[in-house]
Amino acid sequence: MISRRRFLTTIASAVVSGPFAAEAQHAEKVVRIGVLSTYPMTPPRFGTFVTAMRDLGYVEGRNLVLDFRSADGKPDQLPALAAELVTLKVDVIMTGGIANCRRPGRPRGRFRL
Secondary structure, three states: OOOHHHHHHHHHHHHHHHHHHHHOOOOOOOOEEEEEEOOOHHHHHHHHHHHHHHOOOOEEEEEEEEEEEEEEOOOOHHHHHHHHHHHHHOOOEOOOHHHHHHOOOOOOOOOOO
């Protein structure tokens, strides 16, 4: 038979540790950003964005995923690269200029331009 003291100690420890266990199981939402550019995104060009995201609490590899797609100077490849980012289910697509923002056709799914 369990003693009354042992029973109360067990119940009290379960009540106290319950919120900590629930908090440990809570997963932080990972934000996925698609980066679409006509030219390769080099660290000097893109470093400011990564630094600003870090200042806002988004750290690559922890709660931020960056998916880069570059047309390597061939703008006609942008629609296919944008479609690829959509299939990756990114939360937002960031572009490097106005030429990259042109509507490649009818928007599909949850994305609207």
